[in-house]
Amino acid sequence: MKAPEQYDPSKAKKNRPAINSQGDSTKSPSLPVGTPTVIETHKHTAQADKKPFQLHFLLPNYWGYWLLFLLILPLIYLPLRWQFWLGRRLGIAVYYIAGSRRRDTLINLKLAFPEKIDAERELMAKQVFVNQGIGVFETLCAWFRPNLFTRTVSISGLQHLVNAQKEGRAVILLGAHYTMLDLGGRLCTQFFAADCMYRPQNNALLDWFIYNGRTRIFGKQISSRDMRSLVKSINQGHVIWYSPDQDYGLKQGVMAPFFGVPAATITMPRRLAKLGSKQRPPAVMALHTYRQTPDNLPRGKRPHYHLTITPELDNYPSTDEVADATRVNEVLESLIRIDPTQWMWFHRRFKHGPKGRSTIYK
Secondary structure, three states: OOOOOOOOHHHHHOOOOOOOOOOOOOOOOOOOOOOOHHHOOOOOOOOOOOOOOOHHHHHHHHHHHHHHHHHHHHHHHOOOHHHHHHHHHHHHHHHHOOOHHHHHHHHHHHHHOOOOOHHHHHHHHHHHHHHHHHHEEEEEEEHHHHHOOOEEEEOOOOHHHHHHHHHOEEEEEEEEEEEEOOOOHHHHHHOOEEEEEOOOOOHHHHHHHHHHHHHOOOEEEEEEEOOOHHHHHHHHOEEEOOOOOOOOOOOOOOEEEEOOOOEEEEOOOHHHOOOOOOOOEEEEEEEEEEEEOOOOOOOOOOOEEEEEEOOOOOOOOOOOHHHHHHHHHHHHHHHHOOHHHHHOOOOOOOEOOOOEEEOOOO
């Protein structure tokens, strides 16, 4: 499938992402000769421009981040099996060091899984951190060594997206904050081009680093405040990835159950569904991305990831914004339950109640 305004690398060779000489240009010995790599099959709507480097990034208040980059980035040139091992150790270390995040995770899991005993929830919480530790390496490799993931992905439900695109409709793809982070986007763009909505990071250096990493994956990164670019992408029939699974309060949201717990749920998806052509309105569907292989990757084995695209939400949006928010939460919850430990439970998902800030996390 060729998405509207599909970027054609043959017409812009000078903008083609550089192939890393330290491993991305060579295929795994386990792959047949001539197998197209992730870079070769990558689809995007445009070649996104990067944010320029700012001299103030060299100031002392950013040195800690530079040290972290220098320590972590060389490790992505290790075999994936070693990266997974390091990710597990990193996750466990953060679990014990980051006391507040650990506590928030355990509180969330207790609210969402009251039927489980404390010991089970503690094991789940540790696995969340393990998966996130591995997700750090998965994301960095998705940006800088994507060919490591050649032929590691399968997909179900792609026909829902393809059919909507054939009708000339934009697709609002509702994702969630899974621990593999941007690897999910990299794998998706093996099948279809996508733009994404994002919220800029508070730290300018971190925002520069993440934004530029994502330019290797998404055609456009649309700020949630940039309605003009958003409407343009919808009118052009693009696929737009948006994650509505975090607590942004009730200024632009409503209370709706999530894992049986009242949660502030943003109503942006229903507003997005009303944009664009009335004759060909955007199709709203959900996306799930997860790693099917164990975190202790066996020697000589490659990881495998699966993507699931749900059918389009019919009769959406309705006239009831609470019912719409509940419906979206139910869809995301059903997908997260496939493997709950691959969702970021350390976010304060239930920090707002009907009357304002909740005391759940105090």
